[in-house]
Amino acid sequence: MTEQGPVPPRGGSAPVPRLPEATVARLPVYLRALHELSEDGRRTVSSHELAALVGGGSAKVRKDLSHLGTYGTRGVGYEVTELVGHISGVLGLTQHWSVVLVGVGNLGHALAGYGGFSARGFRVAALIDADPARAGEVIAGQPVRPLAELADAVAETGVSIGVIATPASAAQDVCDRLVAAGVTSILNFAPVVLQVPPGVDLRKVDLAVELQILSFHQHRRAAGAVDAVAEATA
Amino acid sequence: MTEQGPVPPRGGSAPVPRLPEATVARLPVYLRALHELSEDGRRTVSSHELAALVGGGSAKVRKDLSHLGTYGTRGVGYEVTELVGHISGVLGLTQHWSVVLVGVGNLGHALAGYGGFSARGFRVAALIDADPARAGEVIAGQPVRPLAELADAVAETGVSIGVIATPASAAQDVCDRLVAAGVTSILNFAPVVLQVPPGVDLRKVDLAVELQILSFHQHRRAAGAVDAVAEATA
DNA sequence: GTTTGTGAAAGGATTCACAGCA
């Protein structure tokens, strides 16, 4: 096991630091807030201000940013444009990513047209659907291609990120095909737990699960009114 | 401050235990796996099996379930139908929840038609959109109503959960209106951090953020090949 | 005065490891 020092500055062109997972999940949120500040013409921002914008504590913001090796100025704060560039670089957003989207049903259709992707540098480079009847249909400027062409599409467009928006029953098969085609990052919207080999990064978004979590809290509030009041007034 | 014992059995009809947040987030996933097992005719399941289905460790599964006060049988495992009933009860899924969906653009349209909601007992009871041109349009059997009718719609249908699928610029206003109308649980899909008063439960799903997190790992893998290999073979 | 950077403390969550029961 090769022992590794903290935040090792390697010789390569892009020294990506080792970050806590919780920090990685917050960096995109900071980035969005910073973009807004930048558009408003702000030059600097304090950790308190940034914390208020993203809903957290200022100490958390400072610790997150300190992991980047980015340094603010004491008594002043952080330079907005510098931070934007730094976070973008760490997240790998200075390069553009191509995405293949599999499944253009209700949700997939919406994702294909979702402006938030292209705004963040993610280009939907290929659309795939298992339904032959949909092949050839053009969505958001992209033709829908049959499942059999998935590997070709991945190779042609050089995508490294796959998005699965198929029904649950098809998701594992699609996932396997994506992996076989060389995709190493997958975002899964299908309500099923997918198995991937090591080396493939898998994230999931489950809309129904989110509602069920809300349901729990709502239910608890109703059932245990005592605790709810205690929490609300805490 | 009223001291409270662990898992206090209160006198009310539904004694909802105090659960770790991480456990709450996994219960819906267990529930889905258990439903599948139940359909396959399985009577019992071990923590190892369940762990394999949801992708986790068996100890985690056992600890999660132990929080429920649910007891399995040593040497055998957990009874599937009993667990389903127990988790459903804790999550509050034995009652049906009505949801108001605000914003029927690309994403909102998809959500309105998403089968996963109704399958889990969530009914989209009202659709709202700020665009007057869309008022009257019928989506998934529901008429789209103007923003001005939001409070009325909430009152009429008795919803307690609101889903925001508007552009970022409109989200905070919609959020305020939902809160004013008495909604206490909100699921936000708009790429913006919302402010809510205490007592209101807010969750968010940000599609672009998920992609950016994937981007980070992909980028890191490419930039720091040494670490990537170390991880893959770990 | 203001604000950062960071050790130290506190709090959660996960994993380990094993006693106890069927």
Place this chain on the structure above:
DNA sequence: TGCTGTGAATCCTTTCACAAAC
């Protein structure tokens, strides 16, 4: 023998608090 339930240990995250820097 097989599997659960759970204290103990470990790891990760958040929060505190303050010295150092502007």
